[in-house]
Amino acid sequence: MIPRYSRPEMTAIWEPANKFRIWFEIEAHACDAQAQLGVIPKKAAKTVWKKGDKPYTDKRIARIDAIERETHHDVIAFLTELAEHVGGEARFIHQGMTSSDVLDTCLAVQMTQAADILIADLDELLKVLKKQARKHKKTICIGRSHGIHAEPTTFGLKLAGHYAEFKRDRDRMKLARAEIATCAISGAIGTFANIDPRVEKHVAKKLGLRCEPISTQVIPRDRHAVYFSTMAVIAGGIERLATEIRHLQRSEVREAQEYFAPGQKGSSAMPHKRNPILSENLTGLARIVRAAAAPALENITLWHERDISHSSVERMFGPDATVTLDFALKRLTGMMDKLVVYPQTMMENLMQFGGLHDSQRVLLTLTQNGVSREDAYGIVQRNAMQVWRSYGIDPDDPDGAVEPAPEDKLAAKEESRFLFYLSRDDGVAKALGKDGLAELFKSSSTDFHTKNVDAIFKRVFE
Numbered sequence: 297m298i299p300r301y302s303r304p305e306m307t308a309i310w311e312p313a314n315k316f317r318i319w320f321e322i323e324a325h326a327c328d329a330q331a332q333l334g335v336i337p338k339k340a341a342k343t344v345w346k347k348g349d350k351p352y353t354d355k356r357i358a359r360i361d362a363i364e365r366e367t368h369h370d371v372i373a374f375l376t377e378l379a380e381h382v383g384g385e386a387r388f389i390h391q392g393m394t395s396s397d398v399l400d401t402c403l404a405v406q407m408t409q410a411a412d413i414l415i416a417d418l419d420e421l422l423k424v425l426k427k428q429a430r431k432h433k434k435t436i437c438i439g440r441s442h443g444i445h446a447e448p449t450t451f452g453l454k455l456a457g458h459y460a461e462f463k464r465d466r467d468r469m470k471l472a473r474a475e476i477a478t479c480a481i482s483g484a485i486g487t488f489a490n491i492d493p494r495v496e497k498h499v500a501k502k503l504g505l506r507c508e509p510i511s512t513q514v515i516p517r518d519r520h521a522v523y524f525s526t527m528a529v530i531a532g533g534i535e536r537l538a539t540e541i542r543h544l545q546r547s548e549v550r551e552a553q554e555y556f557a558p559g560q561k562g563s564s565a566m567p568h569k570r571n572p573i574l575s576e577n578l579t580g581l582a583r584i585v586r587a588a589a590a591p592a593l594e595n596i597t598l599w600h601e602r603d604i605s606h607s608s609v610e611r612m613f614g615p616d617a618t619v620t621l622d623f624a625l626k627r628l629t630g631m632m633d634k635l636v637v638y639p640q641t642m643m644e645n646l647m648q649f650g651g652l653h654d655s656q657r658v659l660l661t662l663t664q665n666g667v668s669r670e671d672a673y674g675i676v677q678r679n680a681m682q683v684w685r686s687y688g689i690d691p692d693d694p695d696g697a698v699e700p701a702p703e704d705k706l707a708a709k710e711e712s713r714f715l716f717y718l719s720r721d722d723g724v725a726k727a728l729g730k731d732g733l734a735e736l737f738k739s740s741s742t743d744f745h746t747k748n749v750d751a752i753f754k755r756v757f758e
Contacts, residue, residue, distance in 0.1 A: 301581060306622040309409045310615035316352040316360065318402040319374055322499060323389050324348065326481060329498035336388040343385040348378050371395040392491030396602065397481045400515040403610065404476055405503055407523060410618040411473035414527075417625035418466040422459060424633045426757065429455035433749060436742045437551060437642035438653060443543075447653050448646055448745040451552070451637060456756045458537045465530045472526040475519050479503060480511035485601050512601040517592075520606075524592035524613065527621050531585035534624050538575035538582070541635070545572045551642045555634035574631045581624040588613040646742075650683045650713030654741055658718060661736050665727045675724060679717040686713050 308314060324344050331341035350356075356377065364373035372395075379386035390398075433452035438445050479500035483491045493507075500507045508515050544552040554574050556562075562569030591613065595606035646653065655676050662672035684690070686704035706716075718724050719733055728736070 301623045302619050303622055303626060306410060306413055306619045307615070309406050309413075310619070312357045312360075313352040315402060315406070316357065316374060318405050318503075319371075319398050320348060320352075320378065321503065322398050322401050322481075323375075323378070323393075325499045325502045326391075326393060326495050327389060329492075329495040330388070330391055332498075333492055333494060335492070336391060337385075340385040340388040344382055344389060347382045347385075350381065369395075371398055374398075392483050392489075392495075393481060394484045394513060396514045397483065399607075400511075401479045401481065401499070401503070401505070403614065404478055404505055404515065406614065407476045407520075407618075408473055408504070410614075410622075411469060411476070411523075413622055414530075414618065414625065415466060415469050415473070417622055417629070418462055418469065418530075421625055421629045421632070422462055422466065424629050425455055425459040425462065428452075428632060428635065429459055429753075429757075432637060432639075433753060434746070435637065435639045435642065436646060436746065437639075438646040445646075445649060445653060447656065448742055450746055450749055451639075451642065453749060453752060454540065456753060458533070458540075460756050461533045461536070462530075465526075465533055468526045468529060472523045476523045477505050478508040478515055478519065479505040480508040480513075480515045482508070482511050482513070484513060486511040486513045514598065514602045514606075517595040517598065517606055520610065521589075521592045521596055524588045524617060527617055528586040528589035531582035531621060531624070534628055535579050535582035537628065537632075538578035541575040541631070542572045542579070545570075545575075549641075549645065550638060551645060552635055552637045554631055555636055574627060578624055578628055578631075581620050581627075585617050585621045585624070588617040650686070650716075651711075651741065652680055652683055652714050653745075654712075654714060654737075655680055657741075657744065658724075658736070661732075662724070662727050665732070667723070667727045671723070672727075675721060679714065679721055679724075682717045683713045 324341075327336060327341040327344045330336045331338040359380075360370075360373050360377045363376050364370050367373050367376070375386075375390055378389065382389070429452045431452070432455065433450060435451040436448055437451050437454070439447050439449040479496060480486070481491065481496035481499050482488050482493075488496075496507050499505075541552060541554065543549060545554065553570065554572055556570050561567075562571045591609045595609055598606060659669075659672050659676045662675060663669050667675070681692075682704070686700055688700055715733070715737060724733060
């Protein structure tokens, strides 16, 4: 965990003090259950709580670490240090349990704690995206496919799509939390040979978990794979939105950009720069989170009832992935809350190519008036190519440039070059008649393309 990309609420979950506290509670609650069953004296269970229930200070943690350097076993080191506080009654601690009972149950608690923070993060992000989507519900912009102008949309619709995705992510994270929230206190090989299943039930209830239906000394790792894979999907959504902002901030697009604070510097060499540093950072952080998915899937396969090949992976990616995703979600929320949007530039970009975004509208109208789809496509395409030539771009010329013809120069004076050429095309006139084209465009282009925005918003937000 790197402090630069960490928030204290999430890092605290993975600190030794929290881990050892959970270990203690697992052992102490197990003692309570054992005492109720008559396996150990009730006085012993009370002593464990009375003498062992102390904060895990730096001094205590250092003592555990010192013991582990000798024993080379973390749980034994923990139990040894705990016994130094509890005294003789410590012999009743860990009765019938194995290390995995403590480690796996603790990990389940930590991962549910982390999930709660991530779900809260997603809630905050959803609020911001909803606010911005509604604000820009009617902010017209060009939609792009393959990076090329396609048809008009609204910036609000763009954001509504991301809102819907993160809402699905929130649902997935809640399911992943439920998936991981299981407790295993089943002893060696998971057979309950040396411990009563009622102990597991008691500990699970106290920790807010469910009993693992069947453990093989370890909780099955398909649960963890679902959890880490869910985080990877969320990271994918973060990168998708971050990439959109990065594209929109490009100098030749400039439809939206990250907030640039007073005193902020963009480049050590070029003072004019205003770079999309937050969204670029988010792209990198998303890669870190996604990196946890593959090893988590590989952890599903262990030798026989258990091995510890999964352990080192989870000790690294458990903290790293959750801490990184938490930070990324918070950063994305802040970035989108302060996002600067340029509606005028969006409209200028939309009109940059003389109305070509209406090509499908004309194509369909021709087919509805008796023209075959193939012929209609040819009519619309040849007029679209004329528009390109009017801008000095010849699609058929290997050099890619052409001197505009007199007619093209005349078209350049029109608000819609595409409409200019269509109105002079015999095929269009034959199919639509004298006033057909004018009738088609009596409603504005943007009104035509955005007439169902309200219906989409209702689907997403209501």
